[in-house]
Amino acid sequence: MSLAPQPLSPLDGRYREQVAALGEHLSEAGLNRARIQVEVEWLIHLTDRELFGAPRLAEEQKRRLRLLVVDFGQDDIEALARREAVTRHDVKAVEYHVRDRLAELGLGAIAELTHFACTSEDINNLAYALTVRAAIVEVWMPRARAVVDALRERALAFADAPMLAHTHGQPATPTTMGKELAVFVHRIERLLASIDEIEYLGKFSGATGTFSAHLAADPEHDWVASSREFVTGLGLSWNPLTTQIESHDWQAQLYQRVAHVGRVLHNLCTDVWTYISMGYFRQIPQPGATGSSTMPHKINPIRFENAEANLELSAAVLDSLAATLVTSRLQRDLTDSSAQRNIGVGLGHSLLALDNILKGLGEIALDQDALDRDLDGNWEVLGEAIQTVIRGEVTAGRSSIADPYAMLKELTRGHRVGGDELRAFVDGLDVSDEAKRRLRALSPAGYVGVAAELARRVGRGSD
Numbered sequence: 001m002s003l004a005p006q007p008l009s010p011l012d013g014r015y016r017e018q019v020a021a022l023g024e025h026l027s028e029a030g031l032n033r034a035r036i037q038v039e040v041e042w043l044i045h046l047t048d049r050e051l052f053g054a055p056r057l058a059e060e061q062k063r064r065l066r067l068l069v070v071d072f073g074q075d076d077i078e079a080l081a082r083r084e085a086v087t088r089h090d091v092k093a094v095e096y097h098v099r100d101r102l103a104e105l106g107l108g109a110i111a112e113l114t115h116f117a118c119t120s121e122d123i124n125n126l127a128y129a130l131t132v133r134a135a136i137v138e139v140w141m142p143r144a145r146a147v148v149d150a151l152r153e154r155a156l157a158f159a160d161a162p163m164l165a166h167t168h169g170q171p172a173t174p175t176t177m178g179k180e181l182a183v184f185v186h187r188i189e190r191l192l193a194s195i196d197e198i199e200y201l202g203k204f205s206g207a208t209g210t211f212s213a214h215l216a217a218d219p220e221h222d223w224v225a226s227s228r229e230f231v232t233g234l235g236l237s238w239n240p241l242t243t244q245i246e247s248h249d250w251q252a253q254l255y256q257r258v259a260h261v262g263r264v265l266h267n268l269c270t271d272v273w274t275y276i277s278m279g280y281f282r283q284i285p286q287p288g289a290t291g292s293s294t295m296p297h298k299i300n301p302i303r304f305e306n307a308e309a310n311l312e313l314s315a316a317v318l319d320s321l322a323a324t325l326v327t328s329r330l331q332r333d334l335t336d337s338s339a340q341r342n343i344g345v346g347l348g349h350s351l352l353a354l355d356n357i358l359k360g361l362g363e364i365a366l367d368q369d370a371l372d373r374d375l376d377g378n379w380e381v382l383g384e385a386i387q388t389v390i391r392g393e394v395t396a397g398r399s400s401i402a403d404p405y406a407m408l409k410e411l412t413r414g415h416r417v418g419g420d421e422l423r424a425f426v427d428g429l430d431v432s433d434e435a436k437r438r439l440r441a442l443s444p445a446g447y448v449g450v451a452a453e454l455a456r457r458v459g460r461g462s463d
Helices: 016-026 028-048 059-070 074-087 090-104 108-113 120-157 177-196 212-217 223-233 249-278 302-325 335-340 343-361 368-376 379-395 404-412 419-427 433-440 451-459
Strands: 162-167 170-176 281-283 364-366
Touching: 016 028, 016 120, 016 343, 028 059, 028 074, 028 090, 028 108, 028 120, 028 223, 074 090, 090 108, 090 120, 120 177, 120 249, 120 343, 120 451, 162 177, 162 368, 170 177, 170 379, 170 451, 177 249, 177 451, 249 281, 249 302, 249 343, 302 335, 302 343, 379 404, 379 419, 379 433, 419 433
Parallel strands: none
Antiparallel strands: 162 170, 281 364
């Protein structure tokens, strides 16, 4: 018995609700709506200039034309599918669709200006720029910033929470949990700022980027200036030098930067997962949730594990797009056409990961008792402080100890040293009384430098 048609991708099945907002822009329907927008705006652009004797449209006529975009819905989607089944060409189907609507609006006289002097890529590249920009600005970026805000909130809340660090997985100079989370806030904010700076480029220059058909139709019109005005009028940056296609370099930059954000978030997930496994974070039980099908006690860190997997998938797709899209044989090949249909897949897995990280951060609580136990069990980490103070004393002529590092290495390497033992060691050192006073006052929990101050920087902007 075979199943009825089912979604093949989990983004369109299991996780549809979490990523549905992207479908508004990066679906086939979203792309076609944007294509219609470009065709309509080009018609208005041409008639506003009364090219070829076309009448200037009244404001009401323009409004009704633009409603083809605003009111784009299921009937249009189905009509375009029927058209494409005949044309076997998606952009040509859009052109015919617009022509049909012009007739219904009583604008048949300007029908021949539909898709005038355009190659399909004139329409496509602008439509993709519009849809990708909307997806990033309206959907992906707000979710990314929500994650950063949640991290910032916790960085500030835990700014003073001392924690044993673990460089190479081994006990190391203490820090605070807030400072460690603040590192991620700082990294991600810098990358998001670089995404904000991306230019969404567009071209509108004909079959090989030369305006040849345009000049053949009207040699007197300044088509280069008209192209610039049209593209920038859509809120995009104009690319004056292209082949048949816009070169996609802006897309490669964007996808590489989104993937970079994902890799930093992946690092966050593995760190939080590890802190959970160490007991530094407790997971808050969720009503009705099951951690293990056989072990009732378990609460698994599935939010962060899910995010890791989706960030890896996202990076794989986005890296592939960035590598593929920058190459087009001679003046045009179609590899980009197939590749770009997966932009939503790459961003979808990223968006799903962001959603899981945000939820995961809301389901953990700091266990300061666990942090304190680890700190109190590793007094040997103060060896760094002691040998550093001694070196200062030697330099100042207040000590004759020959090799402070070797002395502390002998005392602490591979050994657990308690507080009393370390203080007794300090008492026997050939250093000044002031140095001894400072060293005796040290504890692992207090040996965090300016970690708290650094953590609080993320609450003050980027100063």
